Amino acid sequence: MMRILVVIPHFFRPDADGKYGSARRDPRPRIAALSQAIQALHSLFNAHQVAFQDQPQQGLHIQQVNQWTSCELDILLCTTGDRHLLAKLPVSSHLFQHIALDCPDRELGFYCQRVLGDQLSENYDYYCYLEDDLTIRDPLFFLKQQWFQSLLGEAAILQPHRFEWSNPWLNNSLATGSLATGEVGECSDSSNSYLVSPTHPDLLGSNHPKSHDSVNYHKVYVDPDFESKTGQNPGFAHHFTERRVLVGQFLGQPIQFNRAGNPHAGCFFLTRSQMALWASAVDFGQPSSQFIGPLESAASLHLMRYFRVYKPALSWANFLEIEHWGQYNSQDLLNNLHLVQFQPKVVSYAANNFPNG
Numbered sequence: 114m115m116r117i118l119v120v121i122p123h124f125f126r127p128d129a130d131g132k133y134g135s136a137r138r139d140p141r142p143r144i145a146a147l148s149q150a151i152q153a154l155h156s157l158f159n160a161h162q163v164a165f166q167d168q169p170q171q172g173l174h175i176q177q178v179n180q181w182t183s184c185e186l187d188i189l190l191c192t193t194g195d196r197h198l199l200a201k202l203p204v205s206s207h208l209f210q211h212i213a214l215d216c217p218d219r220e221l222g223f224y225c226q227r228v229l230g231d232q233l234s235e236n237y238d239y240y241c242y243l244e245d246d247l248t249i250r251d252p253l254f255f256l257k258q259q260w261f262q263s264l265l266g267e268a269a270i271l272q273p274h275r276f277e278w279s280n281p282w283l284n285n286s287l288a289t290g291s292l293a294t295g296e297v298g299e300c301s302d303s304s305n306s307y308l309v310s311p312t313h314p315d316l317l318g319s320n321h322p323k324s325h326d327s328v329n330y331h332k333v334y335v336d337p338d339f340e341s342k343t344g345q346n347p348g349f350a351h352h353f354t355e356r357r358v359l360v361g362q363f364l365g366q367p368i369q370f371n372r373a374g375n376p377h378a379g380c381f382f383l384t385r386s387q388m389a390l391w392a393s394a395v396d397f398g399q400p401s402s403q404f405i406g407p408l409e410s411a412a413s414l415h416l417m418r419y420f421r422v423y424k425p426a427l428s429w430a431n432f433l434e435i436e437h438w439g440q441y442n443s444q445d446l447l448n449n450l451h452l453v454q455f456q457p458k459v460v461s462y463a464a465n466n467f468p469n470g
Contacts, residue, residue, distance in 0.1 A: 115255060116185040118237040119154060121209075122225045122411070123147060123245040124218060126196045140198055146246040146438035148204050151188060153248045155208055158184040158255070182252045187237075191225045193218060220400045222411025230392040233385070240388040242412060244379040246438040247275070257433055258382055261370075261423075264361070267386050268350070269421040271370065272378045273435040279333045279443035333443035334430055338374035351376060351417035359423065369426040376422040377405070377413040380435060391419050 125143050160183040163175045188209040192199065193216050216224040222242075229240045239255060251257075254273075261271045351372070359370040383391065391397060397415075400407060404414040416422050425432040 114160070114180075114183060114185055115238045115259075116187075116236070117158065117239045117241060117255065118187050118189070118229070118232055118235070119241040119243055120189045120191060120225045120229050121147075121150065121243050121245050122191050122221045123197050123199070124193065124221055125198050126218070140201065142439055143246070144198050144201050144203070146248075147198070148202055149438070150243065150245060150248045151190075151202075151204050151208050153250065154186060154188060157249060157252045158182065158186050160185070179252070182256065184255065189228060191221065191228060193221050193224075219407045222408060223398050223400045226411065226415075227398040229388060230397060233389055233392060236385060238385060239382055240385065241382045242380055244408075244412065247379050248436040248438070250436055251434070254433070255382070260363070262384060265359070265423075267384060267390070269423060270381070270383065270387065270416060271433060272373055272376055272416070272422055272424050273380070273433040274334050274424055274427075274430045275336050275378050275437045275442075276332055276334045276430075276434055277437050277440050277443040278331065279440040279447065333440075333446065334427070334434075335437060335442040335446060336375050336377060337446070349417045350419050351422045356421065358426075363432070368429050368432060370423040371426050373422045373424040376416050376424075377409050378424075378435060379412050379437070381412060381416055387420065391415055394419065 125140060127140075160177070160180070162177065162179045162183070164178045166174050166176050168174050189212050190199070190209045191212045191214055193214050196218060199211060212228060214221065214224045214228075225242060229242065232240070239258070243249075258271060262269070357372040361368055394415075396418075401410045401414055404410040404417070
């Protein structure tokens with residue numbers, strides 16, 4: 114049975130700007146997001162999952178189930194000062210351990226890295242970092258990680274795609290009692306206001322019934338690919354000069370992984386040997402804003418420095434994905450949509466050609 118350690122940096126302090134979910138005025142979305150993240154981890158991976166079986170002449174019996182995905186799971190919830198919402202969480206405190214850290218707010222993620230490093234002696238199979246508004250939905254999540262690393266070795270890591278459920282058309286009709294376009298409605302997570310999503314005819318075609326009305330988008334992946342500045346640094350393991358595309362088969366189906374132009378996902382999942390390699394580096398746990406800002410750098414900068422980072426190609430995006438709470442990012446992308454071109458590409462692969470190491 115795998116042993117998994119998950120460290121979650123949790124922070125909340127309302128701010129006038131409210132760029133991040135941890136700084137918006139209404140605490141309820143953050144409470145819901147963190148509660149969902151913790152409950153999902155336990156519901157997917159802990160060993161306490163049962164089914165009832167009716168035995169003839171013996172009545173109902175309980176049978177343990179899903180042992181193949183069960184893990185020994187420990188969750189460390191890290192905070193700094195009183196800038197948190199733990200007292201308001203509607204989940205049992207037995208589901209996590211609270212680690213109170215003494216650190217500047219902007220450096221919380223880097224102190225969480227040190228917490229992970231301090232646990233190396235415990236010999237977990239995976240050392241994980243998860244921002245407090247991310248939810249894993251896939252019970253095969255860690256089995257897929259194991260499969261990928263069994264083929265690629267410890268020099269490569271696989272990051273999930275972040276997605277949001279974005280339904281501005283429906284949310285607006287529920288909030289205002291109408292389906293009027295162009296009106297301002299409140300998001301369902303109460304985190305911000307939005308304009309009903311703009312319509313772009315290229316998305317639907319001119320004959321689509323909603324091509325000139327509100328568009329009901331559903332699932333939106335929110336991390337557009339880009340060639341990160343650090344990704345072009347030859348001093349980083351994650352540069353783009355070799356092994357940019359990997360192809361193979363999973364359960365008899367073709368699959369492709371690309372070197373991640375945008376390695377950020379707000380999380381990471383390292384094996385014990387990967388964690389040990391990183392923890393031995395001189396810059397381990399040292400605050401930086403080199404990749405976008407301190408929040409993004411805490412989750413992603415070290416990945417590019419020490420590993421080749423991959424994500425599933427977009428045609429297989431849901432092979433490994435993680436849910437981002439709310440719809441702030443997706444609405445920002447949709448409301449700034451200028452041009453979308455669909456270029457379907459059918460690729461067939463005869464055999465697994467993953468490189469070794």
